[in-house]
Amino acid sequence: MAIVVENLTKKYGVQKAVNDISFEINTGEVVGFLGPNGAGKSTTMKMITCFMAPTIGDVTVEGASILSEPEEVKRKIGYLPENNPLYLDMPIVDYLRFSAEIQGVEKSEIPARIGEMIEKCGLNAEKHKNIQELSKGYRQRVGLAQAMIHDPEVLILDEPTTGLDPNQIVEIRKLIKELGKEKTVILSSHILSEVEATCDRILIINKGRIVADGTAETLRRQAQGQELLTVHIEASKGDIQKELLGLKTVETVSAIEGKEHWFTVQSRPDASSRKEVFDLCVSKQWYLLEMTGIETRLEDVFRNLTN
């Protein structure tokens, strides 16, 4: 178990930013924290990284507790904070060396680590510049490089792709996926497609609580429940809606407004009506022009859970 979070609670005054959260993350998992702004994602991350102590609860990272062995925990974690703060007046290489030294990387290994990070994060063309001369995308890469410089077992990335252009986002995601093969990664985001594209597992956090936990697939299935189909049938005679409703597996049928001969068919729980609809059309000699399953999008799951 890479990370075990137990009854984590953080109060700001009377307001509970994080309210009794417990979860476990296995080694090698890429986990996405998903939630609206102010849900408590960053606060949870700040507690895991020992930036602030929880009001109640404890976190253990690879067996070390944030309360009793914070330095051990901090050495195991590579952290990219929100907004990616950096010492802007330092050259990239000096900054990476500083990060490596402070994280206790062996002196003889430091040049090789810096070289590797510059390579991995695509900083080669810019490596002699001061950080303040870099564009936002490159700064984000420096932030990632400093987080990974000591080869930590756990990477915690708070909104790693904010402010990047679409190409850079794709690259950073690729990098995260790459890293996720050997490391435990937690990242937070409020962009659903990002979490879906990069994470093995999603934790949806709302108002300081975990409201859903699972893969994108299971979350969708949970939210979906019953099968939904859109069908387009052309018939010369007969009442299509009534006939469809007569099928055993079908619960409701509604005509789609503004489109003639289009219907939304909802099946009974744990049943599929695809074959029945087809057979019906064959027996009635209708033309089945289109039949599509409606997949619940993660957006809908998210909106349902957090609204």
Add this chain to the structure above:
Amino acid sequence: MSKVWIITKRELSAFFDSLIAYVMIILFLGLSGSFTWLFGTNIFMLGQANLDVFYDVAYWSLFFFIPAITMRMIAEENKSGTIELLITKAISDNQIVIGKFLACLILVGIALMCTIPYYFTIRQLGNVDDGAVLGGYLAMIFLSASYIGIGLFASSLTQNQIVAFLLALFIGIFFHMLFDVIGSGSTGFIGEVFSYLSIRTHVDSLSRGVIDSRDIIYFLSLILIGLLGTQIMLSKRNWK
């Protein structure tokens, strides 16, 4: 210890890369040099081969320069958020504070070292009490260390460098002047307490060349309180 040095090294290179160090050293030397040798009641008016005039000037110039050095140390990290990055590295709050403290002390030490030629110049003019000179420099170093402690504490209270600067001066002026004024204005026990609290008392006593444990204890406790206060402000994020 080595972690402390990593912080110190970074802060020192920040000083020297950003010209702060050069500006500070040049201003300090320019001011103390001109008032020691050229203007006002300079060293030649005194007719004695000692560095008392220089100490008097440095007493005031350090009081203003040190807050200017310390003001950005933590306030800037608070403002830019880099403090979060620093704290979540494998380093304790203690080591961060001591590292920053040492960096400031080394910078002031370099500035003070640049005034050593004054001593050799004076030695050409007459017999110098070496003990008093040594004591005087020791007093300057202790005085600087105390103000650095206060300055760091002030810097840890805010995100704004100007506020940090003014706060450091505000806290400092009590030790620098006000306690002395109160102490000499009152009699008996209260008078004694306030003159013990005044930095002037201890600087004067050290720069006479007498190294008294009471003075050393005074300075060390002042430094310790400053650093402790800074550390408490840094760990405030951990309060439940």
